Amino acid sequence: MSAHTPVIDVEYEQPAEGAVCSTRHAWARVPPEPSPTEREALKAEIRQLLKERNAVMVSHYYVHPDLQDLAEETGGIVSDSLEMARFGRDHAAQTLVVSGVRFMGETAKILSPEKTVLMPDLDATCSLDLGCPVDEFSAFCDQHPDRTVVVYANTSAAVKARADWLVTSSCALDIVHALKADGQKILWAPDRHLGAYIQRETGADMLFWHGACIVHDEFKALELELLKKEHPDAKVLVHPESPADVVALADAVGSTSAILKAARELDARTFIVATDKGMMHKLRQLNPGKTFIEAPTAGNSATCKSCAHCPWMAMNGLADVARVLRTGANAVQVDAALIPRARQPIDRMLAFTSGLKNGQAPGALVAHLGAA
Secondary structure (H helix, E strand, O other), rough: OOOOOOOOEEEOOOOOOOOOOHHHHHHOOOOOOOOOHHHHHHHHHHHHHHOOOOOEEEEOOOOOOOHHHHHHOOOOEEEEEHHHHHHHOOOOOOEEEEEEOHHHHHHHHHHHOOOOOOOOOOOOOOOOHOOOOOHHHEEEEEEOOEEEEEEEOOOOHHHHHHEEEEEEEEHHHHHHHHHOOOOOEEEOOOOOHHHHHHHHHHOOOEEEEEOOOHHHHHHHHHHHHHHHOOOOOOEEEOOOOOOOHHHHHOOOOOOOHHHHHHHHHHHHEEEEEEEEEHHHHHHHHHHHOOOEOOOOOOOOOOOOOHHHHOHHHHHHOOHHHHHHHHOOOOOOOOOOOHHHHHHHHHHHHHHHHHHHHOOOOOHHHOOOOOOO
């Protein structure tokens, strides 16, 4: 990011006590590992409850391996936030059990207000969401009415309702490329690293909010260079929420889905991966015989759990999935008045990505959709 790039700075690391679940409280609420007997009993109960409740599991790549495996075993999905949203909208199930963080459950509810959306823990949140409060963000947007407002999926329903476009890391480059080609100037929020990466790649005129992911923000370039020297044949896979000096060391940069694709296709047996360590399960599962090493976050290849893994993602567990299916607790609620407006940018994103898959020209997918 150049010295002249305008940004707005917001504290995001530790929210005010009592307002939301802080990171240290999140770690304190991480479920204990069940015994093998308990694990099998919980999985059996969940399988039965899913059938009884006409429910399906929708899990993110960063949650516990148990929740990823069980989702796939029962006809659900493990994916990034883009495909989680699409799957939940299109699936015939009346109840969606979303294992991830709160914005994912809210997105599912916005797209399917008639469905019941349950989450293992409603306090599982995201530093990007917390760092982009709607009142301050709306005031920022009001100061720049000539800009198209593009927000990352990791935001509240209220922030989505203020946006023109929603993006995830798997489609952000394509959408911003198309908006730039259409002559639109961008107001971007909230992740500053992802925004700067997109600006470098597209050359778009972008104004930035200044948030960051507490996981990806902690990856360190110096330690990554040292680790690369220890593994000279390794390829480096980096999520674009990481700092620019870490991205610069990557052999492949992209979303969780793009990282999976690169691991499958690149000519290497060893990979260093700079994203949440929850991703390691799917990488190793899909690539037997390959070695995946967590990128360092600090010090001498430190594995501090507060850095390499999202504490809020870690709050999701089998016991709570069973409990919410059993009782109906932790149903996601979104203000009904927000839903129609919050759905617009999500629908635009889903229509754009679907159109690209079907071979439509990007320009035709963004025409006449400027600032609201």
